[in-house]
Amino acid sequence: MTVQESRVNGIDTSVLQETVKAIQADPELAKCTFRVSNQWVGGAHNRTTVDGFYGAKQEMSHKQRFQMDADEPPMLAGQDEGANPVEHLLNALAACVTTSMVAHAAVRGIKVEELESQIEGDIDLRGFLGLSPGTPKGFTTIRMKVRAKASSEDLKKLKEFSGYSPVLNTITNGAKVNVEIEGK
Amino acid sequence: MTVQESRVNGIDTSVLQETVKAIQADPELAKCTFRVSNQWVGGAHNRTTVDGFYGAKQEMSHKQRFQMDADEPPMLAGQDEGANPVEHLLNALAACVTTSMVAHAAVRGIKVEELESQIEGDIDLRGFLGLSPGTPKGFTTIRMKVRAKASSEDLKKLKEFSGYSPVLNTITNGAKVNVEIEGK
Numbered sequence: 520m521t522v523q524e525s526r527v528n529g530i531d532t533s534v535l536q537e538t539v540k541a542i543q544a545d546p547e548l549a550k551c552t553f554r555v556s557n558q559w560v561g562g563a564h565n566r567t568t569v570d571g572f573y574g575a576k577q578e579m580s581h582k583q584r585f586q587m588d589a590d591e592p593p594m595l596a597g598q599d600e601g602a603n604p605v606e607h608l609l610n611a612l613a614a615c616v617t618t619s620m621v622a623h624a625a626v627r628g629i630k631v632e633e634l635e636s637q638i639e640g641d642i643d644l645r646g647f648l649g650l651s652p653g654t655p656k657g658f659t660t661i662r663m664k665v666r667a668k669a670s671s672e673d674l675k676k677l678k679e680f681s682g683y684s685p686v687l688n689t690i691t692n693g694a695k696v697n698v699e700i701e702g703k
Numbered sequence: 704m705t706v707q708e709s710r711v712n713g714i715d716t717s718v719l720q721e722t723v724k725a726i727q728a729d730p731e732l733a734k735c736t737f738r739v740s741n742q743w744v745g746g747a748h749n750r751t752t753v754d755g756f757y758g759a760k761q762e763m764s765h766k767q768r769f770q771m772d773a774d775e776p777p778m779l780a781g782q783d784e785g786a787n788p789v790e791h792l793l794n795a796l797a798a799c800v801t802t803s804m805v806a807h808a809a810v811r812g813i814k815v816e817e818l819e820s821q822i823e824g825d826i827d828l829r830g831f832l833g834l835s836p837g838t839p840k841g842f843t844t845i846r847m848k849v850r851a852k853a854s855s856e857d858l859k860k861l862k863e864f865s866g867y868s869p870v871l872n873t874i875t876n877g878a879k880v881n882v883e884i885e886g887k
Contacts, residue, residue: 528745528746529745529746529747529748530746530747530780531780532780534777534778534779534780535779535780535832538778538779538780538828538832539832539834542828542829542832542834543834546829546835549827549828549829549832549834550825550826550827550828551825551826551827551828552823552824552825552826553787553789553790553793553823553824553826554790554793554821554822554823554824555786555790555793555794555797555821555822555823556797556819556820556821556822557794557797557798557801557819557820557821557822558819559801559805559815559817559818559819561712561713562712562713562714562805563713563714563802563805563806564713565797565798565801565802567793567794567797567798569786569790569794572776572790574778574828575778579776579778581776581783581786582776582777582782582783583783585785585786585790587771587786587791587794587798589794589795589798589799589801589802591802592756592763592765592766593718593766594718594722594758594759594763595718595719595722596714596715596716596718596719596722596806598766599765599766599767601769602739602753602765602769602771603737603798603802604795604796604798604799604802604868604869604870605737605795605799605869605870605873606737606738606739606753606756606769607771607791607794607795607798607799607870608792608795608796608799608870608873609737609738609739609751610739610741610751610753610771610773610791610795611773611788611789611791611792611794611795612788612792612880613739613740613741613749613751614741614749614751614771614773614787614788614791615773615788615789615791615792616882617741617743617749617773618747618749618773618775618787618788619831621743621746621747622747622780623833631743633743633887634743635740635741635742635743635887636740636741637738637739637740637741638738638739638740638741639736639737639738639739640736640737640738640878641734641735641736642734642735642736642737642869643733643734643735644722644726644733644734644735644758645726645730645733646867646869646872647803647867647868647869648719648722648723648726648733648867649807649867650723650726650727650733651730655872655876656866656867656868656869656872657868657869657870657871657872657873657874657876657878658869658873658878659876659878659879660878660879660880660881661878661879661880661881662881662883663880663881663882663883664883664885665882665883665884665885666884666885666886666887667884667885667886667887668886668887669886671886674884674885674886675884677884678882678884681882681884682840683830683831683832683833683840684788684831684840684841685788685789685826685830685831685840685841685842686788686789686791686792686841687841687880687882688830688839688840688841689789689792689841689842689874690841690873690874690877690878690880691877691878691879691880692839692841692843692877693874693875693876693877694824694841694842694843694844694845694874694875695843695844695845695875696796696844696845696846696847696871696874696875697844697845697846697847698800698847698849698862698865698871699846699847699848699849700849700850700851700858700859700861700862700865701848701849701850701851701858702850702851702852702853702855702858703817703819703850703851703852
C-alpha cells in the first residue's frame with residue numbers, strides 16, 4: 520500500500536494504525552494529559568493559550584501556539600470580543616463528534632465526502648444568576664444535527680462512531696472538576 | 704451612582720442588575736438557546752462558526768462572527784491547524800469558571816485585581832480508539848488551579864462563585880446529547 524492509498528477522509532490511516540499497534544504493545548503510550556492556561560483580560564473577557572500536552576510518554580509541543588478568546592455579549596455585560604463559554608463548549612462537542620466520526624470511518628475504509636453540523640442547547644439564566652435554586656445552571660440537553668454525504672448504511676455507522684467522542688463522553692457521563700484557588 | 708461607579712472588575716454591574724430585575728419580572732426573558740455550526744474541512748480539521756443566539760425573547764446577533772478551528776496533532780493523524788476538541792473543552796471550562804467568579808464578585812462589590820488559571824485532564828486513548836471497552840473515552844477528572852490577587856476571605860468566596868459556572872455544571876452534572884444524522 521502506498522502512502523497515497525492509506526489516506527481516507529483526509530486522514531493518514533497508517534498513522535492511526537501505527538498508534539494502535541504501539542499502544543497495544545505498551546498501553547502506557549495511551550496516557551495523555553491535555554492542558555490549557557487562561558488569563559483574565561478584564562470584565563467578561565479572558566484568553567486561553569494552548570502550547571502542548573503530555574502523550575506517548577513525553578511532552579509534546581503543538582506546531583503553533585493556539586489562543587482562544589471568550590467574552591459575553593452586551594446583554595450579559597460583556598463586549599463581545601469572543602464566543603461565550605457555553606458556545607465554546609458547543610464548539611468542543613461539535614468538533615469532537617465530527618472528528619470521531621470521520622476518523623473511525625477512515626480506519627474502516629468508509630469514505631465521507633461532506634459533513635456539517637448544527638448544535639444547540641438551552642440555558643435558563645436564572646440558574647447562573649442565582650435567582651432560582653431549582654433551575655439547572657448549565658445545559659441539561661444538547662441537540663446536534665449532522666448532515667453527511669454518505670450511504671444510508673454508512674450514516675448509521677457514523678452515528679455509532681459518534682459514541683467514541685471523548686467530549687461527548689465527558690458531557691454525557693459527567694466528570695469531576697476540582698477547582699483550587701490560591702492567592703498571588 | 705454614576706456609570707463609572709457601577710463598573711467593578713471591568714463589568715458594568717448595572718447591566719447585570721437590570722437583567723436580574725427584568726428576569727424577576729418576567730422569567731421567560733431568562734430562557735436562552737445557544738448554538739454553533741460546524742463544517743468539516745478535511746481530515747481531523749473542522750471549523751465552528753458562531754453568529755448569534757436566542758435570548759430575552761428574541762434572536763440576538765453577536766457584534767462579530769466568531770470562528771474556531773479544531774484539529775489534531777500529528778501523532779493523532781492531524782495537521783495541528785487548531786487546538787484539539789478536548790483542549791477546546793478545557794478552554795470552555797476555564798473561560799466559564801473565570802467569568803462566573805469575576806461577575807459574581809462584581810455584583811457583590813468584591814474587586815479582583817488579577818486572575819489566571821491552569822487546567823488539565825487525563826485521557827487514556829485506548830477508550831477513543833476502541834482498544835479497551837472498560838476504559839473511559841473522555842475525561843473523568845479535571846483539575847483547575849486558579850491564582851487570583853484578592854484577600855484570603857475573598858479567595859474563598861471566589862471558589863464558591865465558581866459553582867455558578869454553566870460549563871462546570873454541565874460537565875459535573877452531565878447532560879444528555881442527542882445526535883441525529885441525515886444524508887445530504
